[in-house]
Amino acid sequence: MILRRVARPLLASIFISGGINALRDPEGHAQAAKPLVDQTVAPKAESLPDQVPTDPVSLVKVDAAVKIVGGTLLALGRLPRVSALMLLGSLVPTTVAGHPFWEEKDSEQRQAQLVEFLKNAGLAGGLLLAAADTEGKPSVAWRAKKAAHEAVEQVQDTASTVQRRTGKATGRATKAVDKATGKATKAVESALSR
Known part of the structure; x- marks a missing residue:
């Protein structure tokens, strides 16, 4: 259907762009991710295998790769349900780490972070629809x-x-x-x- 051929690339474009930007400046993105990594991954770092990255810069690079690969697959209509779930899995920690509006003291900053948080929530809704889309098949x-x-x-x-x-x-x-x-x-x- 023509709608899917247009909608999927539109939905995927923000993820591909975000992944490329994260690869261009992983250190900058790692600073935003560090508080979340310190709360979630760092306490369990010793129990994880050595191959699993635990530092924020490596995690940002992995997240960027997931966004680029998942976004490209979704845009091309290849494994669209799987790629939508990949992107959703990437979007949740990115949103929590990047837009913690609940921590902002300044009302203007809080409003800006809330808008970004809600934008990502809307993207998550689109990804859920894409993940559930069976293309008319039962x-x-x-x-x-x-x-x-x-x-x-x-x-x-x-x-x-x-x-x-x-x-x-x-x-x-x-x-x-x-x-x-x-x-x-x-x-x-x-x-x-x-």
């Missing part, structure tokens, strides 16, 4: 339920067919036994009457 849950229902019907049809065929075979066998019994009875009676 959902996985619906398809699974339908497949299960069809499988049950197939088993029931097969069981009915087997019962019907078994009943017919039993009927033929009974007739054959009756016929053979009748012939044997006649043969015995014939032999006894001589």
Whole structure:
């Protein structure tokens, strides 16, 4: 649909741009991320594997890469649901770290941060819609339920067919036994009457 081909790149553009900007100045973005990193990642840094970055600059670079890759995938319509979830996962910590309006003392700064926070909340809503968009196809849950229902019907049809065929075979066998019994009875009676 043409709407998806226009909407996805529009939604993705802010993430691609933000990711590129973060890669150009990771130290500047790391300063904004540092309070959140200090509260969340730093206390658990020793228990994490050595390959997991724990310093703010590295985390900003990883976040930038997620935004660029996820935004590009979303813009191109490749794995749109997965890429929307990737971007949503990147957006939440970025919003909390970058726009903590609740911490601002100055009312003008608080209002500016609130506007940015709400803008990101709106982007999160768009990403949730993109993540839920099945492009007109039924959902996985619906398809699974339908497949299960069809499988049950197939088993029931097969069981009915087997019962019907078994009943017919039993009927033929009974007739054959009756016929053979009748012939044997006649043969015995014939032999006894001589």
